[in-house]
Amino acid sequence: MSFFQAIQTTLRTQQQPLTAGLRRGFATNIGSVSTTAAALKLKSGQTFQGQSFGSQQSTFGEAVFTTSLVGYPESMTDPSYTGQILVFTQPLIGNYGVPGQIQDQYGLSKYFESDKIQVQGIVVNDYATHYSHWTAVESLGEWCKRHDVPAISGVDTRAITQLLRDQGSTLAQLAVGDDAASTTTTAFPDPNTENLVAKVSTKVPLHYNPQGDVKIAVIDCGVKQNILRCLTERGAQVTVLPWNYDFNQAKDQFDGLFISNGPGSPSTCTETVQHLRTAIDHWNKPIFGICMGNLLLGMAAGLDVYKLPFGNRGHNQPALHVDTGLCYITSQNHGYALQDKVMPKGWKKMFVNANDGSNEGIQHESKPIFSVQFHPEAKGGPQDTEYLFDNFLGHVRAMKSASYNTAADQQQQQQHASAFA
Ligand SMILES: NC(=O)CC[C@H](N)C(=O)O
Numbered sequence: 001m002s003f004f005q006a007i008q009t010t011l012r013t014q015q016q017p018l019t020a021g022l023r024r025g026f027a028t029n030i031g032s033v034s035t036t037a038a039a040l041k042l043k044s045g046q047t048f049q050g051q052s053f054g055s056q057q058s059t060f061g062e063a064v065f066t067t068s069l070v071g072y073p074e075s076m077t078d079p080s081y082t083g084q085i086l087v088f089t090q091p092l093i094g095n096y097g098v099p100g101q102i103q104d105q106y107g108l109s110k111y112f113e114s115d116k117i118q119v120q121g122i123v124v125n126d127y128a129t130h131y132s133h134w135t136a137v138e139s140l141g142e143w144c145k146r147h148d149v150p151a152i153s154g155v156d157t158r159a160i161t162q163l164l165r166d167q168g169s170t171l172a173q174l175a176v177g178d179d180a181a182s183t184t185t186t187a188f189p190d191p192n193t194e195n196l197v198a199k200v201s202t203k204v205p206l207h208y209n210p211q212g213d214v215k216i217a218v219i220d221c222g223v224k225q226n227i228l229r230c231l232t233e234r235g236a237q238v239t240v241l242p243w244n245y246d247f248n249q250a251k252d253q254f255d256g257l258f259i260s261n262g263p264g265s266p267s268t269c270t271e272t273v274q275h276l277r278t279a280i281d282h283w284n285k286p287i288f289g290i291c292m293g294n295l296l297l298g299m300a301a302g303l304d305v306y307k308l309p310f311g312n313r314g315h316n317q318p319a320l321h322v323d324t325g326l327c328y329i330t331s332q333n334h335g336y337a338l339q340d341k342v343m344p345k346g347w348k349k350m351f352v353n354a355n356d357g358s359n360e361g362i363q364h365e366s367k368p369i370f371s372v373q374f375h376p377e378a379k380g381g382p383q384d385t386e387y388l389f390d391n392f393l394g395h396v397r398a399m400k401s402a403s404y405n406t407a408a409d410q411q412q413q414q415q416h417a418s419a420f421a
Pocket residue numbers: 080260261262263264265266290291292293333334335336337
C-alpha cells in the first residue's frame with residue numbers, strides 16, 4: 001500500500017460525523033464511508049479491488065463507461081442503462097449529492113429520468129463523501145443503499161476504461177463483502193439476451209398535459225422523463241403506451257408518433273419494428289424517434305443493426321448534420337448503431353458521428369419521419385439539438401391544420417353541392 005493509499009484508508013476508516021451546512025441554503029454533508037470491501041470483476045479475467053459505498057448486495061451486468069462530467073443522478077435513473085454497470089471516467093463523483101424526487105407541473109420527475117436507479121451498479125475512482133448542493137437531500141452512497149444498488153470506489157477507472165475501450169464493453173460482477181475476496185469462478189449473465197425493454201416499459205397507458213393542442217403517442221421502450229417534458233412544455237398532449245402496443249390501430253386518435261430510448265438490444269423489439277413498418281407506409285403523420293427509437297425505425301426501414309465495440313456514452317459526442325454540415329455537441333448513451341453504408345430507397349442519413357463515423361440519425365426523403373441516435377432532450381448534457389422537438393411538433397401542427405382544412409373544405413364543398421342538388 002502506498003503512502004497516499006495508507007493516508008486515504010486511515011481517513012476513510014475514521015467515521016466522520018454529519019455536519020451542519022457550510023453555506024446557508026445549501027445541503028451539505030460530511031458522511032461516513034463504509035470500509036466494506038468491493039471488487040469489479042470482469043469476465044475477461046481482470047479484477048479491481050476497492051471499497052463499497054452502496055448496497056451490500058453483489059450484482060452482475062455489462063460494464064460500460066461514460067465520459068460525462070456531471071449528471072450522475074440523471075444517468076443512473078435513465079432506463080436505457082438497465083442491465084449495465086456504469087463506470088464514470090470523471091474521477092470525482094458524488095460531490096453535489098442527490099436531489100429529492102420532486103414533480104414538475106406536468107407530474108414528471110424534475111431531477112430524475114425515472115422513478116428509481118436503473119443501473120445495476122456504479123464504479124467511481126474517488127467518491128466524494130462531502131457533498132454540497134441546494135437541491136441535495138442525501139449522499140450518493142445513501143441513495144444507492146436505499147435503492148439496493150452496489151457502488152465501488154477507490155479503483156483505477158482510467159485503467160478500467162482503457163480495458164473496456166480495447167476489449168469492448170465486458171460482462172462483469174460488482175462483488176461486495178465476501179464475494180469481493182472470493183476466487184470462485186462465476187457465470188456472467190448477459191443482460192442483452194433478455195427483453196429489457198419489456199421490463200422497463202409502462203404496462204398501462206399514461207396521460208400527460210390533457211390541455212395540449214396536439215396528441216402525441218409515445219411508444220415507451222424506457223422513456224426518459226425529460227423527453228416527455230420536451231413534448232409537454234411545447235404544448236403537446238402525451239399518451240405513453242407500452243412498447244408492443246399496436247399504435248396503427250389507434251392512429252386516428254393521435255396527430256404524431258414518438259418512439260423512445262430504451263435498454264438492451266433492439267433485436268428483442270421485433271413487435272415494435274413490425275408496427276413501425278406498417279406506420280411508415282400508412283400512418284401519414286409525423287414520426288420521431290430517439291436512440292432506441294432510431295434503431296427500431298432504421299430496422300423498420302430495412303437497415304441492419306450492429307454492436308459498437310464500447311458504445312458512445314457521454315455528453316460531448318459530435319454529430320454532423322449531413323445536409324448543412326453543422327456539427328452539434330450531443331448527449332449520448334448507446335451500444336448499438338445502424339449500419340448505414342447503403343440507405344434503403346426513400347431514406348437518407350440525417351446525422352453522422354464526427355468521431356467514429358457511426359450513424360446518428362435517419363430521415364425519410366418525402367415524409368416527416370426522422371430519428372436520431374443521440375439525446376436531444378439531454379438531461380444531462382448539452383441542449384443544442386432540442387430544436388428537433390420544435391421541428392417534430394412543427395410538422396405535427398402543420399399536418400394537423402392541413403388535414404383539418406382539407407376536411408373542413410370537403411365538408412363545405414359537400415354542403416355547397418347539396419344546397420344546389
Ligand atoms: N439510449 C438508448 O435508447 C440506447 C439504445 C440501445 N439500448 C443501445 O444501447 O444502443
